[in-house]
Amino acid sequence: MITIDRSTLKFLTDLRRHNDRLWFAENRSRYEAARENLYLFVQAVIDDIVKFDPIFKGLEAKSCIYRINRDIRFTIDKTIYKTNFGAFMVRGGKKNGDRFPGYYLHIEPGLSFISGGSYIPPAPWLKAIRERIAMEGDNLVKILNSREFRKYFNGLEGEKLKLPPRGFSKDHPHIELIKMKSFLTEKPLTDSEVVDPGFFEVVTGAFRAMKPLNDFLTTGR
Numbered sequence: 001m002i003t004i005d006r007s008t009l010k011f012l013t014d015l016r017r018h019n020d021r022l023w024f025a026e027n028r029s030r031y032e033a034a035r036e037n038l039y040l041f042v043q044a045v046i047d048d049i050v051k052f053d054p055i056f057k058g059l060e061a062k063s064c065i066y067r068i069n070r071d072i073r074f075t076i077d078k079t080i081y082k083t084n085f086g087a088f089m090v091r092g093g094k095k096n097g098d099r100f101p102g103y104y105l106h107i108e109p110g111l112s113f114i115s116g117g118s119y120i121p122p123a124p125w126l127k128a129i130r131e132r133i134a135m136e137g138d139n140l141v142k143i144l145n146s147r148e149f150r151k152y153f154n155g156l157e158g159e160k161l162k163l164p165p166r167g168f169s170k171d172h173p174h175i176e177l178i179k180m181k182s183f184l185t186e187k188p189l190t191d192s193e194v195v196d197p198g199f200f201e202v203v204t205g206a207f208r209a210m211k212p213l214n215d216f217l218t219t220g221r
Contacts, residue, residue, distance in 0.1 A: 001197060001198075001200055001201075002040055002041050002044045002200055003041070003195065003196075003197055003199060003200065004037065004038070004041055004107060004194050004195055004199060005034075005037045005195070006195050007030070007033065007034065007037075008033075008034040008037045008038065008085075008107070009107070009109050009191055009194065009195065011027070011030045011031060011033075011034040012034070012083055012084065012085070012107070012108060012109050013109045014027070014030075015027075015031075015081055015083055016083040016109070019079050019080060019081050019083070020080065021080060024080075024081060031068070034085070035065075035068075035085070038061075038065060038085045038087070038107065039061045039062065039065065040061075041200070042061040042064060042065060042087045042089070042105065043060070043061040044200065045089065045103075045105070045200070045203055045204060045207070046059050046060075046061060046064070046089055048200075048204045048207075049089060049103065049204070049207055052208050052211055053211055053214075055091055056089065056091065059089065059091075059092075059093065063092075063093030063094065063095075064087045064088055064089045064090070064093055064094050065085070065086070065087045065094075066082070066085075066086045066087070066088070066094065067082075068081050068082050068085070069081060069082070070082055083108060083109075084106055084107060084111070085106075085107040085108070086104065086105070086106050086107070087104070087105045088102050088103075088104045089102050089103040089104070089105075089207075090102025090103070097119070098121065098122055099125075100218060101116065101117050101118045101183075101213070101214040101217040101218055102116060102214070103116045103207045103210060103214075104116055105203060107194060109191055110191065112188070112189040112190075112191070112193075112194050113186050113187060113188045113189055114152070114186070114187045114189065114202075114203060114206045114207070115184055115185065115186040115187070116184070116185060116207065116210045116213070116214065117156070117182070117183045117184040117185055117210070117213060117214065117217060118182060118183045118184070118217050119158070119182050119184060120181060120182050121182075121183075121217075126181070129183065129217055130165060130168065130178045132216070133174050133177050133178050134168060134172060134174070134178060136216075137172075137173065137174030137177060137178075138174075139216065140174070140177060140213075140216055141174070141177075143212045143213055143216060144156065144213070146209075146212070148208075148209040149185075149209045149210070149212070149213070151205075151209060152187050152205065152206040152209050152210075153185040153186070153187055153206070153209070153210070154185075155185070156177070156180065156183055156184060156185055157182075157184045157185065157186055158180050158181060158182030158183060158184045159180070159181045159182060160176070160179040160180050160181065161179040161180075161181065162179075163179075164178065164179060165178065165179065183213075183217055185210060185213065187206055189202075
């Protein structure tokens with residue numbers, strides 16, 4: 001079964017300590033091995049997602065994995081490289097993260113997690129999601145409270161408005177969900193879990209449990 005190698009976490013740990021171009025150049029082969037490990041793992045995950053979400057058929061890992069170089073043009077922090085590997089598996093690849101909900105895998109020593117849903121959807125999509133919650137909030141609550149979902153996740157996370165958005169009553173039974181600006185769910189992971197032989201089943205099981213939430217958010221558009 002495909003796994004995340006210990007050497008992949010070790011590379012990221014060392015990169016955190018030596019985040020400069022010279023060290024990276026000297027350890028380029030380690031980076032390429034770690035990236036290849038991630039690529040193979042993510043592709044295997046995508047191939048499994050296709051079994052319960054056929055719209056992902058044909059999606060390639062290379063269109064889902066983020067670059068390790070940081071964009072430092074508009075930030076005070078000039079650290080060159082990210083100290084994590086991230087992959088957002090979404091319809092059409094990560095570039096469509098503002099159009100569709102998806103499945104996210106974050107590998108970082110001590111800070112790994114599985115996540116998914118929609119992060120700060122654009123205004124038209126956000127409005128549509130809120131309108132669907134207003135009409136079918138009970139269905140969303142049922143998804144979030146299902147046994148399969150609760151096996152991996154503990155509800156939704158993300159920033160909320162302090163007041164109800166315009167057009168929604170403060171007395172609506174699902175107003176706290178309607179006030180959300182993102183619709184995310186997350187499962188933190190230990191390093192031991194990440195390198196465990198059963199990690200692939202954990203990731204794919206969590207994404208399978210997340211599918212009804214993503215369906216709700218997609219239909220809400």
